[in-house]
Amino acid sequence: MIWRWVLGLALVASVGVPGVAQGEVAGSQQAQEQRDEAFRMVDAYVIANLQESLGLDDATYEKAIPLVNKLQKVRREFFHERSRMQRKMRHLLRSGTATEAQVVEMLDDFKALDVQGPERIRKQVEELDGLLTPLQQAKYRVFELEVERRMRDLMRRGRRGLSPQPE
Secondary structure, three states, X not given: OHHHHHHHHHHHHHHOOOOOOHXXXXXXXXXXXXXXXXXXXXXXXXXXXXXXXXXXXXXXXXXXXXXXXXXXXXXXXXXXXXXXXXXXXXXXXXXXXXXHHHHHHHHHHHHHHHHHHHHHHHHHHHHHHHHOOHHHHHHHHHHHHHHHHHHHXXXXXXXXXXXXXXX
């Protein structure tokens, strides 16, 4: 779920690159810098609003920060690796030189990632849950949904050419 709004923010950030067509930005260093900045913005927003949104005391908040950061990092790594593998498969298939053995190997790797990635994310969520009360766990899930909704709104505004600033 979080990876979707991270991607969304990265896309919104890429829309506003001055002087460069969006298609030209996609594979460039500038696009990577835009995505990295978007990830930092999302992380900062989450950390800035975590304590109040979950009703955490100072001690629990201090313990939660590294767990949330690790969860965000694991999600981002899964998203990045999955996207990289999809691009690699697309390139191989478009080249017209793909052998069945190559495709089978890539699919096996992709399927393994689709099992391992969510499992790593689940472990991080469980670690965070171990710190939180059931009420705080529920608030965290709602907080994630709220952040995702805000990212969708930003994407929609960005597509319409409106300022990507939240209301």
